[in-house]
Amino acid sequence: MEKQKPVVATDVEAAETERQVDASSSRDQEDATRSEKKPLSFHLSFLAINIMVFMISIDATALAVAIPVITQDLKGTTLEAFWASLSFLLAVAVFQPIYTSLSETFGRMGPLYSTFVWFVLGSIVFAVARSMPVLIVGRIFQGIGAGGLDVLSEVILVDMTTLKERPMYLGLFAIPMAAGTIVGPIIGALFTEYATWRWLGWINLPISAVNFGLIVVFLRLKPIEQTLKEKLRRLDWIGMLLFGVGCVAFASPMSWAGAMFPWGAWQTILPLVIGFAILIIFGLYERGFIGKEPTEPIFPTRIFDQNTALFTLFSSFLHGAVIYSGIFYLPVFFQSVYLETALKSAVHILPLCCTSVSMSVISGVAVEFVRKYRWGIILSWAITSISCGLMALWERESSLALTSGVQVMIGFGLGPFFTLLPLPIQATVTRVDDSGIAVGVLVSFRLFGGLISLAMCSTIFSNVFSQQIHTLGELPEPIAVLKEVNAAIEFVPMLRDLDLPVAQMSGVIDAYRKGLIAIFLLLSGFSALGFLSSFFIREKSIESVELGRQQMVEEKKDS
CATH class of the missing domain: 4.10.860 (DNA Excision Repair, Uvrb; Chain A)
Structure with a gap:
């Protein structure tokens, strides 16, 4: 009898295993069927959140090539030039987790509508600004709106899709994000040189109108069934x-x-x-x-309970630190060291932007097939660290092959993070309902990394530039203003028109180059830290077929 018990137990376990396999197979078939039969409202809603990301990416990157001209036009200082970008990122970093928390309590739609109001209002203030302080106020309003648009677009994507199918959609989602990064500097340069930089604000209005229309008509998410009093009480x-x-x-x-x-x-x-x-x-x-x-903390502590989640968030912080500072300072490098126009500097950073787009999509497709993400994160950080360090080799005489080749390497490193990093943070949540807020926290960490990095870069550039300028001794009248480091960025557009002795001109350009190289070395250090920390990210299953908490509501006519 005792010998038969294991046999009976084994038979029961085998039967149970078979039932689990059948159930899993059935769920997979249902998921596949559901994926194949996505309604038109799903595809148009997905288009709407892609437009949101595209619009924000343009707005965040177009200013980089235009800021020297804007600062000169509005008679601003270098500090005000830094704050034109820093204030935007600061508003984004502060309000992203707030919008995530609001959307968890009130539902996605109300907070999403309010983001459009802030973004359009900020775009108008930016476009009509007659001084740098007013322009900075406009950028703050834009940042409040962009922070919500950015984070809610990714949270809504989680609501609409399952973790199992998400790698493919994240890959597609990375296209407008990276495409906006590509065309943003070019649009900024075109408007700056052939029209006016004020169109960087006006262009947001028609795009926002189309985007808002699609969302109102097609995006339908499950509401939060609570009274207004209960929702207000739950807010942190x-x-x-x-x-x-x-x-x-x-x-x-x-x-x-x-x-x-x-x-x-x-x-x-x-x-x-x-x-x-x-x-x-x-x-x-x-x-x-x-x-x-x-009751509803901004950063729920349960999301931080696993080491994989903690190190993924740290990687997202470092990703933001590298990519936002890189996009801001690369055009400044080509304008101040190579004496290029705003448009030409925008074209010069296309290798980085185009490679980032390609690798974002490719990494999403790769995960769709291999169902693994860990080694992709480790390899990407290694490439980014090496390539950012190689920028220290750039000189005035550096060839196009060198500057473009290094940028291609950086794109190979930075591009995959947009697709890969959301996966481990979602795979570690213990409750499916937390997937949306987990992504919101991830995006907030990325923007906060960009905020801290830009602030640090501002300080590093100012200190190194000031030291280098003082080594030149007494400066002639055309460049005497550079004794005050606050005038450095404002002066960049005038460098091309200077008529100075070769030695003095080389000294000034070298001051800009060394200040910017110091920034690139800092970014390389951030990337090396990301490489080391990525080994603590563990591989988790991404086979869940559960939709997010506020999934799309099925159309009545389809039922």
Whole structure:
């Protein structure tokens, strides 16, 4: 009898295994059928969120080539030029997690509609600005709207698709993101040279109108069935306040340290320490160590419970640090060192942008086939670290083959992250309902990385440029303004028209080159850190066939 028990148990286990396989096969068949029969509303909704990403990508990158001309036109300073981009990213970084939290409580649609209002309002203020402070206010409004559009587009993609089919859609989703990065600098250059930079604001209005129309007509998501009072009670009001104040206080002094105030000045140290302390308090509050843990925290602690999730978020932070600073400073490099026009500098960075697009799509297709992502992340960081370091070899006499070849390598490294990094963070969530907010947190970390990096780069450039300029001794009248580092970016468009002795001209250009090379070396260091940390990301199954929490509502006529 005792010998037969294992046989019976084995038979039962075999039967149970067979039933599980049959159930899994049945789910796979249902999922395949569901994927094949996506309704028209799904495809048009997917088109709408792609347009959202395309529009934001253009807006975020077009300013990079236009900012020297804008700063000159509005008689701004280098610090104001940095803040034109930094304020946008700061608003995006602060409001992305807030929009994610709002969408978890109120549903996606209401917050999504409000983002269009902020983005259009900011575009109008930007377009009519007559001074740099007003332009910066416009960029802040745009950032509030763009932060919501960016994060909600990825969250809604999670709602609409299953994790199993998501690699393919993430690959497609990366096309408008990278395409906007390609055409943004070109559009910025064309408007700057042949029309006016103000069209960088006006162009957002018709695109927003078309996009908003598609969303209103075709995007239907499951509502949150709660009263307004219940929803308001669940919001993390204190967390939102702490996070916003902490981010602003921490990032702001990093942008002016060494330029407007010394690093050791109280104007730098005090807000930096206060901001850091507030962010620490925010983290403790979210964990429930200070007061009662919020019902719907901005950053739910359960998302951070696994090491894979933590290191994926760290990789996203570093990805943002490298890509946003790279896109901003590469055109400045070609304009100040190669003395290129805004348009030509935009064309010069096409190898990076085009390769990023291609690799974003290719990596999504590759994961669709191999069902693995870990080694793709590790390899991408290795390539990025090496290629960013190679930019230190760039000189005025460097060939097109060298500058383009290095950019192609960077694109090979940075492109796949848009597709690969969302996968491990979603694969680690313990509740399917958390997939959307997990992606929202991931996107927030990417933008926060860009924010911190731009602030650090501003300081590094200012310090190195100032040191190099002072080694030139007494400057002649045409370039005397460069003694004040705040005028460096504003002066870039005038470099092409200078009539100086060869030695002095070479000294000025070399000051720009060394300041920018210092930035590229910093980005290489960020990438090396990403490479080391990526080994702690573990391979998780991506075979889930569950849709997100606020999945699309089926059309009644189809039922």
